Structure formats: C-alpha cells, structure tokens
Amino acid sequence: MDSVDADQVAMLREVLSATGWLERTGEFARALRGSAREPGGLLLVGTPTGEPWHMAAHLDDESRLNHIPELSPTLVRWSPPPQAPPHLRVGLERLEAVRRGEALFVVAEDKAPVPLLERVDDARRTGATILTLDGGDRELSGLAHEALVVPPRERLLSFDGAQHLVSAAAGAPPQRRHGLRDRLARLLDRVSGPVTDD
Template identity: 50%
Template sequence: MDAVRVAHLREALAGTEWVRSARRFAGSLRTSVAPNRGGLLLVGTESYEPWHLAAHLDDEAAWSGQPELSPTLVRHRVPPAAPAHLSAGLGRIEAAGRKETVLVVTPEDPDPELLERVHDARRAGATVLALDEAGGSLRPSELHGIAHDALSADSAEVDLETVQHLVSAAAGETFPGRSGPSGAPGLPAAERSRRPALRDRLSRIVDQLSAPPPTRW
C-alpha cells in the first residue's frame, strides 16, 4: 500500500463513513461468533483467497483475548500436502449449520456453486456475512440477498483490502458500544479520546499489509 493510501487511512477515514461502517459490520461479526456460538468460516472465490484477512483476524483473536475470531479458511482447491488447518474445502460450508458463521470475502461476482453452498448454510441456520466491492461485474443483490449483514468497499474511495483492515481492527476492539467514527461531531469526549489509539492500531495493520502471511497461513 503506497504512502498516499496509508495517509488516507490514518487521517482522512476518521471523518468518513468507513470507520463507522467497519465498526458496525465488525459488531455483527463479534456477535455472530460469540463464545457460546460456533466457529467462523472464511471463504473467498476460486481466484481470490482472503489470506490476509484470515491472518489479521487470527492476530486480533490473540491480541484481544477473543479466540472465537480466529477463522477457518475455506478453500476452493485444497492441495494434497496442505496442513490440517488449511485443508477445509467447500464441503465445510455445505456442512455449516446452526451457530456457525460464514464470512464471504470477494472482489468479484461469486460463482453459482459458492452462492448455492452459502445459501444452503444459511438455510441450515448459519449466519452469513459478506465483504465485497461495489460496482464492476458484481451483482450485490445475489450475495447481499443471502447475507444477514454486508459491507461493500467502494474502489473510488477505499478498496476491499483497506476495508478488511478496518473490519479486522474493529473486530478486535475490546470496548463495545462504538457506533461512530472517532472524533465525529456529537460524539462524547470519551469516544474522541480513543481516536489516537485506533489510528495507531490501523497504522500497525496497514504497515503489515505487504508482509507475507504468518507461518500458520
């Protein structure tokens, strides 16, 4: 990520909808994977596997003391020599049921097979969440029509990778009730006082964006 985008994430986003929207979506994620519920299944498309989000959620799970945020990465193709924690295929979504959460992350139009499996998981009682990109060939009504909650990146402002960083950072926040961007008009002083800490954490995550995923991933 170039310096202009880093500066945008550190400074400009605090005055836009993105921090608030990411916190709202992260709240849905935290609620759906609460300790008394099931696991988190993270899946992309055949050409896009959300490795970085998996790694960052794993980090946030450890950092925040919320192990339930650590996802299972579901893959369209599992190599024969893949380690156990990277061996979950699409059948894992098909088997998802009540109390489990399926988070679909895609910059493109999900294929019919994936949509069908995710839809089956919802009918079986799983919570479905979606992170995608608006515009292009994506038809949000298909995926969003299945999802209980969804957040779309707007490439004209922030891309999908940036939104994933905002969501993963917000998911690891240990103080609930934050419903708006830091420093926004009308927020109490206590809320505004958290602004530097959030920016520091976002800066840390963005600085790691181009680094290779941890060994686990």
C-alpha cells in the same frame, strides 16, 4: 497485527474520519464479532480466484492478541492441496456441514460464482449467520444478514483497506453504548450546571 499494519489502520482512520466509512466498517465488525460465538465456528471463504488470506491472517492476529478465540477463522478453500497443513486443508465440504450458531463470512472482491452462491444459500437455510464483504455483488449481498460493500470505483477506501479496518475493529474492545439514562444525565448536567452552596 504488526506495527506496519497498525500504522496503516491509523492512517486509514485519519483519512476516512469524516466519510462515514469508519462507522460502516465498525458496525460490520461488531456484527462479525457478535456472530462468532465459539472457537472454530467462524468460517471464512472467498472465490476460486481470490482466497481471503489477508483477512484470515488479520482475524487470527486479532483473536490471538485480544484473547478472543472465537474470532479466529477457519479458512475454507476451493482446492486445498492434500499435503497442506490441516488448518489449510479445509475444503468446501466444510460448508455442507455448517450448522446453526456458526457464521459464514464471505470475502469476495469479484463476482461470486454460482456454486458459491448456492453454498451460501444452503448455509443460510441451515441457520448460519451470513456476512459478506464484497465489491458490489448484489446476489451475494442479498444472501447476507450483514453486508459491507466496497464498490470497485470507491476512491477513498480500497478493498484491502476495508479488510484492515474490519479486522482491527473486530478485535477492539466493545464500546459502551450510551443509553437513554446516560443521555438524560448529561443533558441535566448541562442544563443545571455545577451545584454551589450559597
């Protein structure tokens, strides 16, 4: 991620700190990172009119900078030109070859067309993990194991901004979750206070 993107994410985090969006995008990013189990196993697809170039680039950057090869996505395209480089020539037939253990990440600000919904449904039946970042498409979200919805009228977070937050959080080191023992230890420290010799 370049410094402009990093600055944008920092500003977004500041603006959204009390809105709940940081928690939602962070939770979704953890699910995304956890679903990407092996290099090449994260498939990224959009709609015929909206290929998720930005998300592909951001995830690829996070993968490279943070040494998480499984986070680098395979961009699946509706009509890749035959003269495109191999990594930009992956067509929809790749979705027909999806297998258990892979993840399909659908980024669709607009309503998903029926052919996309059918392919997502087939991938889910095959055993792939389905993640969606969408603008409120209930049919698409209904097929997802994990969904993040950014409604079109959301004033605080744009669809592009959500992509920035998700990709940055997916590349961040996992935060240590505090278990019951940690919480009890902190509670006991507060109750008992510092130990002193009489």
